[in-house]
Every structure is written in structure tokens, then in C-alpha cells.
Amino acid sequence: MEHSITLKAMRETHQNWFTRVTRGDSNRHVSDLAGISAATLGRQLRDNTLSADLIIKIATAYDESPVIALVDLGFISARWLHDVGTTTALSKATDEELTDELLRRLRLIGNEPVDELAARREAGAHVGTPDYDDGTVREFDYDPSEYAADSSPNEQKEREKRGEDPID
Structure with a gap:
């Protein structure tokens, strides 16, 4: 009409x-x-x-x-x-609606560092769930060389060799 x-x-x-x-x-x-x-x-x-x-x-x-x-x-x-400007729409949103939307978006981002997110945004890439995460649940594939703690010497054995007291 x-x-x-x-x-x-x-x-x-x-x-x-x-x-x-x-x-x-x-x-x-x-x-x-x-x-x-x-x-x-x-x-x-x-x-x-x-x-x-x-x-x-x-x-x-x-x-x-x-x-x-x-x-x-x-x-x-x-x-x-029909279209409402962004500023108008945001000013009409309640505090709860704003925080809910912010939390929703933060969950999409994951644990990516902020500078990487900014670089991706400037390059025009979608900031959200990483492309390599398709949501498929897979078996945990443990590779000890990926973890620093697993590739370090056994501190307890090293202490015993030196004749030191065990770690409490």
C-alpha cells in the first residue's frame, strides 16, 4: 500500500x-x-x-x-x-538485547587474537567461525610433539638422578 x-x-x-x-x-x-x-x-x-x-x-x-x-x-x-539506520536501531535496542547480540557475536569469533580478526576484517573476510571448523566431531588425535609440556624432560626423574628431594 x-x-x-x-x-x-x-x-x-x-x-x-x-x-x-x-x-x-x-x-x-x-x-x-x-x-x-x-x-x-x-x-x-x-x-x-x-x-x-x-x-x-x-x-x-x-x-x-x-x-x-x-x-x-x-x-x-x-x-x-522501510530501512532503519544502524544508529537508530541500536538506540532502540534494550541493554539486554545489545549484550545478547554482543555475546552471540563473540561466541562466533572463538579464540582468535584481536589483531588477526582486524586483519581479516580489513581484507574483507567473514569474521566468525573459522573456515576449517565445519562442525564435525572427530576422534581426538593426540600428537605429543604439538605440546611443549609433553616434549620436556621428566622433572621428577631428573631430580632423582641428581639426588634431590622429590617435588611436593
């Missing part, structure tokens, strides 16, 4: 929009109702170019959507009728 209203009204001139929204009320009545200067309104109507400020005030005075009016008259894109 919004699309059909917008497409119809986009063919309107500022004068046609003004006449339709105000239902033919006099310029004096419109200016009083909208709290705008009658002289400014008259001048802009003669030029068939209403300013965004006047359009907002007139639409509001007549209980019409100022956003749809600005879209209809070409001041802003119809995309803003």
Missing part, C-alpha cells in the same frame, strides 16, 4: 500535493494551522517549490506522514520508509 501511495504522489507537483493534503483550505488557514508565515507559503507555492521544512509542518498539521510527504515530493528515498 505504501508503494502505491508513493508512486502516485511522486507524479504530483508541490502545488498538487499541497491542494490534496490541505483539501483546498485557504493559504491563510494552512499557515495558521501549520504555524508558518503566510507570505513564505504564498511565495513558495507561486514557485511550485515547497521547502522540506514547510512540507513537514503542513503534513504534521494535517495529520499526514511527513516522511511519506518528503518521499512523495522527492526529498528523500522511499528506502527510508
Whole structure:
């Protein structure tokens, strides 16, 4: 429905929009109702170019959507009728929603160092679950050479060779 209203009204001139929204009320009545200067309104109507400020005030005075009016008259894109900017969306989110989303994203990252994440992000790579982790559970494959503690000498045996007391 919004699309059909917008497409119809986009063919309107500022004068046609003004006449339709105000239902033919006099310029004096419109200016009083909208709290705008009658002289400014008259001048802009003669030029068939209403300013965004006047359009907002007139639409509001007549209980019409100022956003749809600005879209209809070409001041802003119809995309803003549906899309909310990131800052607006974040400001409307509760603290709980924000922290839940942050925790969800942190869980996707795993234990990757922050500088590696930043480098991947700059390179345009998706930051999240590493590509090599496909979620398949496999048998634990223990390779003692991968672990420093496993390749070190047995400290207890070394102490005993030297005749030292055992570690408590």
C-alpha cells in the first residue's frame, strides 16, 4: 500500500500535493494551522517549490506522514520508509538485547587474537567461525610433539638422578 501511495504522489507537483493534503483550505488557514508565515507559503507555492521544512509542518498539521510527504515530493528515498539506520536501531535496542547480540557475536569469533580478526576484517573476510571448523566431531588425535609440556624432560626423574628431594 505504501508503494502505491508513493508512486502516485511522486507524479504530483508541490502545488498538487499541497491542494490534496490541505483539501483546498485557504493559504491563510494552512499557515495558521501549520504555524508558518503566510507570505513564505504564498511565495513558495507561486514557485511550485515547497521547502522540506514547510512540507513537514503542513503534513504534521494535517495529520499526514511527513516522511511519506518528503518521499512523495522527492526529498528523500522511499528506502527510508522501510530501512532503519544502524544508529537508530541500536538506540532502540534494550541493554539486554545489545549484550545478547554482543555475546552471540563473540561466541562466533572463538579464540582468535584481536589483531588477526582486524586483519581479516580489513581484507574483507567473514569474521566468525573459522573456515576449517565445519562442525564435525572427530576422534581426538593426540600428537605429543604439538605440546611443549609433553616434549620436556621428566622433572621428577631428573631430580632423582641428581639426588634431590622429590617435588611436593
